[in-house]
Amino acid sequence: MKPRHLVIAFIVALAAAWGLLSPFTITLLCYIGLYALVAIGLVLLTGVGGMTSFGQAAFVGLGAYATAWICSSPEAASWLGFLPKGLYPWVGLLLGLVVTALIAWGLGAITLRLSGHYLPLGTIAWGLSLYYIFGNMPALGGFTGIGGLPPLELFGFSLATPQALGPVIWAVLLLAIWALDNLLDSREGRAIRALKSGRLMAESMGVDTSRQRIKLFVVAALLAAVSGWLYAHMQRFINPTPFNLNIGIEYLFMAVVGGAGHLWGAVLGATLITLLKEELQDWLPQLLGASGNFEVIVFGLLMLLVLQRAADGLWPLLAGFTRRVLKMSPDKRTLAPAGEVRLDHHALPPKGEQVLQAQKVTKRFAGLVANNEVDMDVRAGEVHALIGPNGAGKSTFFNMISGVDDPTEGQVRLKTRDMKGKPSRAFAALGLGRTFQHVRLLGERSVLDNVALGAHQRGHKGWVASMLRLDRAEEAAVLAEAMRQIERCGLGAVADTPAASLPLGQQRIVEIARALAGQPAVLLLDEPAAGLRHLEKQHLAELLGQLREEGLAILVVEHDMEFVMNLADRITVLEFGTVIAHGSPTEVQANPRVIAAYLGGDL
Ligand code: ADP
Ligand code: MG
Secondary structure, three states: OOHHHHHHHHHHHHHHHHHHOOHHHHHHHHHHHHHHHHHHHHHHHHHHOOOOOOOHHHHHHHHHHHHHHHHHOHHHHHHOOOOOHHHHHHHHHHHHHHHHHHHHHHHHHHHOOOOOOHHHHHHHHHHHHHHHHHHHOHHHOOOOOEOOOOOEEEOOEEEOOHHHHHHHHHHHHHHHHHHHHHHHOOHHHHHHHHHOOOHHHHHHOOOOHHHHHHHHHHHHHHHHHHHHHHHHHHHOOEOOHHHOHHHHHHHHHHHHHHOOOOHHHHHHHHHHHHHHHHHHHHHHHHHHOOOOOOHHHHHHHHHHHHHHHOOOOOHHHHHHHHHHHHOOOOOOOOOOOOOOOOOOOOOOOOOOOEEEEEEEEEEEEOOEEEEEEEEEEEEOOEEEEEEOOOOOOHHHHHHHOOOOOOOOEEEEEEOOEEOOOOOHHHHHHOOEEEOOOOOOOOOOOEHHHHHHHOOHHHOOOOHHHHHOOOOHHHHHHHHHHHHHHHHHOOOHHHOOOEHHHOOHHHHHHHHHHHHHHOOOOEEEEEOOOOOOOHHHHHHHHHHHHHHHHHOOEEEEEOOOHHHHHHHOOEEEEEEOOEEEEEEOHHHHHHOHHHHHHOOOOOO
8 A cells, every 4th residue: 555545535535525525624624724725835845945924824815805806896806797607716816816915926026035933923913914914905805705606617607615616725725735745855856945055055056046946935835825715705705804813823833734745744733723723723722711812822832732742734744644554665756767858968078177266365354354366376286275174264265165155355267257246056957066165955855856956957847747647757767866976976875874874984985976067177075085994085075086087166164184295186275265386286385385384283
């Protein structure tokens, strides 16, 4: 038995039982479906993408109000007079989606720039604003709302009752889960997951993080708007209350309690919170002898408990339990055979050609000169080492030549192009691959998945293609390429292991494999030998030697002198931000200034 079979069994059971359920249960199931539709957007946004939003209810409101306005206002009727009445809700859906996309895009462009706690605070701000706009626009019925909305009609059937509308709600929900599940299992899905670990790593892999964040935000908002549209035609009456901040927070509860990293967790969370709310609203006021929304307090306590005891929510626990009880094997990846699609391919520059060049690069932090007119170049087919005592400015220089930061003065050229002001993904696109001094991998994802992220910019299939599974041939090529690099770096045995469970030394090699999957012309390695055992260092040296043979330009920042001296063709030595020596290992080792700088060191 596979998880997929369980999903099918769930759908069949739900469909079979539909006719037998009481109207009350059916209505509850409709609400659960509507809430889950919003919560899966939050799973994507918050759980996977790392952006917390308290304001999703406002987007539900946009979807609901758009259709309510179209179906009730005389102006809309005078414009749409040529259409049969039954089509008005569909025009409402269209308007809702367009307005939501525009507003989400605008809000996203402003809010998503905010970092840390300011982002959730920003979402509270616009959640509140939209609520008051709904309440204060006379055309939208003010706080009394709009009534008398028509039911949906589909192929001539009226969906006036929850019995009739419910299957549509659940079909939309299941379709959305299918599409998002596909999205997460694709090139774009890897890019979305990478967002959570900060911009630096994702941008260095060629991911446009601002664009991905906005898209994520818009998709989550559109799901909420569809939920609002269905809600309006189920209730046939709307007012601003269901779209206020409280409810926005409840949606977040659903995602977090269910399991913010799992799409099905949203369905579980929506079910639990809806049922619990129903129960609590019955007996909490009796118990406390007063009326009020006391359930919110219980939800808050519940969320604290879940975050304490099961930070990933309840879904992983339930899924793990079910897997054990039913002895399930995981769904296998099904991929088209590789070879049908070729990934982007750049020819390597001829050996000896300058690939990366820094001219008089100066970086000042306030009064401190971290890099002082540093000149250096890296050529195809050589290993160039950058060494120097702690605080010499090596990491700063690394940032200057990889687009993480801009030099105060001086010039960086990559393949003869001036890179002034370019972001690191532009460096990646031109063929610069890098690793990080402090390893930056997606710890819970497999080695294969991590390495495949490195090939991101060599593919082209976008969000829609991924959602509709039209990316399989390209995805197969990406995974085949990732697997090739994994084998080449000697990681074949751990390809399916989560990256975080490997020893640090191997994680560094995974980073190299990831950089290689981008097919770089120049490879920048920040302390690749740190944390490696003797034998691993030998393997690394062999690998780098082989890459040099193939014509890669390699720059290593490294502390391990034995490693550097045996491997490097040329060495540049930095001290206090200034180049104090440059030459072959023998020349550098004999240089009196270098010996003085390292006095007491092990050079
Ligand atoms: P290394 O990598 O060679 O150990 P760094 O490039 O990290 O050296 O640092 C060089 C100098 O620049 C140090 O004195 C460090 O304190 C300073 N420095 C580095 N980054 C910053 C920053 N963002 N702001 C202020 N000073 C910095
Ligand atoms: Mg450093």
